[in-house]
Amino acid sequence: MADDVAHTIPALDAIIAPYVDKTGGLMCALNALQAELGYIDAAATARLADAFNLTKAEVKGVISFYEDFTTRPRGKHVIRICQAEACQSVGARTLTQHATEKLGIGLGETTKDGRVTLEPVYCLGLCANGPAVMADGKVKAQVTEAAFDKLAGVEGDGA
Amino acid sequence: MSRIYIPHDTVAVALGADDVADAVSQLCPDAEVVRTGSRGLFWLEPMIEVDTADGRKAYGPVTVDDVASLVSAGFADGGDHPFGLGPTEDIPFLKNQERLTFARCGVADPLSLADYEAHGGLKGLHKALEMTAKDISEQVMASGLRGRGGAAFPAGIKWRTVLGAVADQKYIVCNADEGDSGTFADRMIMEGDPFALIEGMIIAGLGTGAAKGFVYLRSEYPVAKRVFAEALAHAYDAGLLGDNVLKSGKPFDLELFMGAGAYICGEETSLLESLEGKRGEVRAKPPLPALEGLNGKPTLVHNVISLCAVPTILAEGADYYKDFGMGRSTGTMPFQLAGNVLRGGLVEKAFGVTLRELVNEFGGGTRSGLPVKAAQVGGPLGAYLPPDLFDTPMDYESFAEIGAGVGHGGIVVFDETADMAAQAKYAFDFCAAESCGKCTPCRIGAVRGSEVMAKVMKGEDRETNIDLITDLLEVMEDGSLCAMGGMTPVPVKSVLRHFADEVMTPQAVSSGKGAAS
Numbered sequence: 001m002a003d004d005v006a007h008t009i010p011a012l013d014a015i016i017a018p019y020v021d022k023t024g025g026l027m028c029a030l031n032a033l034q035a036e037l038g039y040i041d042a043a044a045t046a047r048l049a050d051a052f053n054l055t056k057a058e059v060k061g062v063i064s065f066y067e068d069f070t071t072r073p074r075g076k077h078v079i080r081i082c083q084a085e086a087c088q089s090v091g092a093r094t095l096t097q098h099a100t101e102k103l104g105i106g107l108g109e110t111t112k113d114g115r116v117t118l119e120p121v122y123c124l125g126l127c128a129n130g131p132a133v134m135a136d137g138k139v140k141a142q143v144t145e146a147a148f149d150k151l152a153g154v155e156g157d158g159a
Numbered sequence: 160m161s162r163i164y165i166p167h168d169t170v171a172v173a174l175g176a177d178d179v180a181d182a183v184s185q186l187c188p189d190a191e192v193v194r195t196g197s198r199g200l201f202w203l204e205p206m207i208e209v210d211t212a213d214g215r216k217a218y219g220p221v222t223v224d225d226v227a228s229l230v231s232a233g234f235a236d237g238g239d240h241p242f243g244l245g246p247t248e249d250i251p252f253l254k255n256q257e258r259l260t261f262a263r264c265g266v267a268d269p270l271s272l273a274d275y276e277a278h279g280g281l282k283g284l285h286k287a288l289e290m291t292a293k294d295i296s297e298q299v300m301a302s303g304l305r306g307r308g309g310a311a312f313p314a315g316i317k318w319r320t321v322l323g324a325v326a327d328q329k330y331i332v333c334n335a336d337e338g339d340s341g342t343f344a345d346r347m348i349m350e351g352d353p354f355a356l357i358e359g360m361i362i363a364g365l366g367t368g369a370a371k372g373f374v375y376l377r378s379e380y381p382v383a384k385r386v387f388a389e390a391l392a393h394a395y396d397a398g399l400l401g402d403n404v405l406k407s408g409k410p411f412d413l414e415l416f417m418g419a420g421a422y423i424c425g426e427e428t429s430l431l432e433s434l435e436g437k438r439g440e441v442r443a444k445p446p447l448p449a450l451e452g453l454n455g456k457p458t459l460v461h462n463v464i465s466l467c468a469v470p471t472i473l474a475e476g477a478d479y480y481k482d483f484g485m486g487r488s489t490g491t492m493p494f495q496l497a498g499n500v501l502r503g504g505l506v507e508k509a510f511g512v513t514l515r516e517l518v519n520e521f522g523g524g525t526r527s528g529l530p531v532k533a534a535q536v537g538g539p540l541g542a543y544l545p546p547d548l549f550d551t552p553m554d555y556e557s558f559a560e561i562g563a564g565v566g567h568g569g570i571v572v573f574d575e576t577a578d579m580a581a582q583a584k585y586a587f588d589f590c591a592a593e594s595c596g597k598c599t600p601c602r603i604g605a606v607r608g609s610e611v612m613a614k615v616m617k618g619e620d621r622e623t624n625i626d627l628i629t630d631l632l633e634v635m636e637d638g639s640l641c642a643m644g645g646m647t648p649v650p651v652k653s654v655l656r657h658f659a660d661e662v663m664t665p666q667a668v669s670s671g672k673g674a675a676s
Contacts, residue, residue: 023373023435023436023453024416024435025436026436027419028436031378031419052436061438062438065595066439067419068378068419069419082340085340085341086497086569086571087340088585089573090498121379121420122338123338123339123340123342123379125169125337125343125380125383126170126343127340127495127498127569128170128497129174129202129204130497134379139169139172139173139382140173
């Protein structure tokens with residue numbers, strides 16, 4: 001995950017190199033950087049601009065367009081709660097409210113200790129089995145408040 | 160050796176199927192565990208099946224704690240157990256469907272090409288390899304297939320256009336950016352029958368003169384990504400893809416391309432921009448992607464389900480496919496029952512089935528047990544329909560007549576606790592969150608719409624504010640570049656039209672309570 005050693009120029013270039021001549025290579029490189037490093041910082045942005053013959057502003061424009069790309073590290077655990085209609089119809093709004101209260105953060109925020117990032121997501125394809133949650137990349141269906149607390153590691157916390 | 164089928168479908172996995180599979184492997188060391196797609200009976204997942212003398216038998220929903228008792232009951236040989244569902248094909252939800260596109264999903268081993276062929280796979284491709292490009296695209300034209308992604312554009316016309324375009328390079332692009340809430344058909348088939356999509360794309364290449372394809376998959380589908388990537392590798396190993404498709408001398412290459420969390424990339428021109436590594440901002444049309452698409456080259460862009468319908472059309476003939484459906488809505492549609500529904504899942508039926516049959520008979524009403532208040536059909540850009548319109552046949556023309564659309568076939572059920580004004584406001588909020596920002600009516604309109612709707616919900620000057628919203632909707636509808644801004648008015652208008660009393664009365668003030676709040 002994100003540590004400064006991994007962000008050296010040769011390390012960044014090694015991640016970027018396989019995608020330089022591909023169709024949509026910038027998207028592939030961004031996905032790879034995000035997966036490898038956990039976020040895309042200024043150094044990575046500069047290397048991408050160089051590799052794809054773009055301005056840094058153009059690269060930043062692409063980064064900011066997509067929800068998956070971040071310019072800062074997310075929390076140790078990332079919990080995404082579906083906000084879309086199918087999950088709304090079975091209580092996603094109440095679950096989201098519970099989650100934000102329990103963790104003391106809003107959607108898109110990270111707990112002060114850096115442990116949990118809470119994010120909205122619009123549909124995980126579990127629309128007949130909501131409310132749906134993705135916790136550290138793993139999908140969970142029919143998530144109750146108790147099940148959420150377990151996922152977020154806040155069982156028994158008096159929030 | 161007995162075979163035990165356990166889905167690796169996202170729904171089954173989200174409900175613990177991986178643990179169930181591990182437990183079954185441990186307790187039944189002599190059995191072969193086959194991870195399949197889902198049959199689409201999602202309220203029964205994880206649903207496991209076994210081979211018996213009388214065909215496949217199902218058990219579900221099974222948790223890891225139930226495995227020991229299933230083993231004692233001799234489930235691997237079809238033994239009786241409280242979770243026994245009998246012969247799978249006799250379960251009414253499944254029995255009353257017409258599965259063409261999803262015939263193999265949940266049945267065959269999705270990662271075995273041999274199993275795929277044993278269940279009728281590659282028949283369409285073998286036929287196509289004997290045909291001219293023109294004959295292939297004319298078969299698709301004759302089938303009456305219309306785009307299943309939502310726009311319902313006649314597929315054959317696109318095929319003809321791409322075939323007729325002269326270029327050194329053409330592309331087949333599969334839109335697997337299934338972002339509509341209430342839909343999961345693309346995901347299900349990519350997890351349950353990925354070779355069908357590969358076969359459909361190769362046929363599309365043969366029918367239009369393209370030798371290169373991309374599948375643009377949303378990142379919210381990690382299971383589909385894993386399964387499809389594995390299927391692609393198998394297809395290359397078996398010579399189904401590459402320089403010499405099934406030793407025909409014809410090439411077709413296929414790549415999986417991952418999105419990064421943007422609903423708008425389900426719009427075809429936005430998708431193409433993204434596939435070129437750019438911000439997913441929509442393009443003005445013309446030029447049509449069929450003439451100037453990916454990298455400026457002629458490109459056939461189709462939804463997953465459209466492409467997965469193609470092998471059946473080639474294998475069985477255009478007439479066979481066309482005999483399903485009604486009017487100009489031919490063939491079958493995978494309807495997806497979602498939201499607050501008792502029996503949620505996938506129902507593939509010929510066009511013409513009514514919403515009532517789907518929601519009440521297949522779906523069994525709401526999961527909460529409360530009366531149905533509305534069903535939103537066709538995703539976030541689809542209309543909210545009250546039960547008194549549920550007798551409308553599900554076909555493109557009948558739905559257009561009531562100001563609605565079939566879209567990608569998603570049906571989200573809401574019970575009586577739903578706050579319809581809040582749903583209308585959400586339509587604007589979603590548009591504001593997901594707009595690409597290129598055109599003003601969508602970018603600004605969505606934000607203003609949400610603000611004004613909030614005033615209506617607070618009871619501020621309702622009449623005037625509703626007039627303002629109505630004006631705004633007209634601007635968005637007529638002035639937006641694509642369906643995102645152009646169709647956000649659909650759900651809003653449907654709420655204002657069918658649930659006007661609720662929106663206009665003080666009781667409608669959002670209470671923040673109830674299942675749907």
